Amino acid sequence: MRLRVLEDPAALAAAAAREFAARAAHAVRARGRFAVALAGGSTPKAAYELLATEHAGGVDWRRVHFFFGDERPVPPDHPDSNYRMAREALLSRVPAGSVHRMRGELPPGEAARRYEEELRGFFAGERVPRFDLILLGLGEDGHTASLFPHTEALDETTRLAAANPVPELGTTRITLTLPVINAARAVIFLVSGGGKAEALRAVLGGPAGGEDPRRYPAGLVRPGGEMLWLVDRPAAALLNGG
């Protein structure tokens, strides 16, 4: 695991965009394609915008295949849609190889089942898909993707995508499961803001959740490949040396 503390959100976005572009170039050279799962929420938006502008010519977009780590149960044009955010910031601005969105407009169980089929089709021959890169965020409650504290999907060992009821939010999210996330070649967390400081300390400061690992789902992310945390200074405030 590597941790990089960046001065502010702008530096975090620039670092994330550079990491993405470098990994895309490497994957295309090595395997002819780059399969990436995007994070939603607000933190990655600036990095996506930089990819669409400053890195536009430096990435072989036709070989980039975009997936999503999670989605809210809303149509693709809804303000809460993770797909909408990514489309506006990046996907509509580059000639992507393919875009595989989670269908938030469907009942979540159906959307998860269809996404599983889509993943099995794209990663044919791989028992568990091996993404080149999965981007993740961290919620103030310790959630990542749509793996919330103490929710059902944390126990998933066979399915690739799940509908995950989140009683605290009164909703059901669609999410990649831990087996998929932990099979990735690389996972990069993007964490910004003082509101995340406590969760970040819990996740990075030892066994997250102590006796209760399901309290901080981000602490259950332990990929076989590389894991990099890009965090800004306010988020790092409670880390030793932060």
Ligand SMILES: O=C1O[C@H](COP(=O)(O)O)[C@@H](O)[C@H](O)[C@H]1O
């Ligand atoms: O709900 C979500 O939250 C996390 C964190 O979002 P952020 O806005 O605090 O960066 C995000 O990674 C996830 O994709 C999203 O659906």
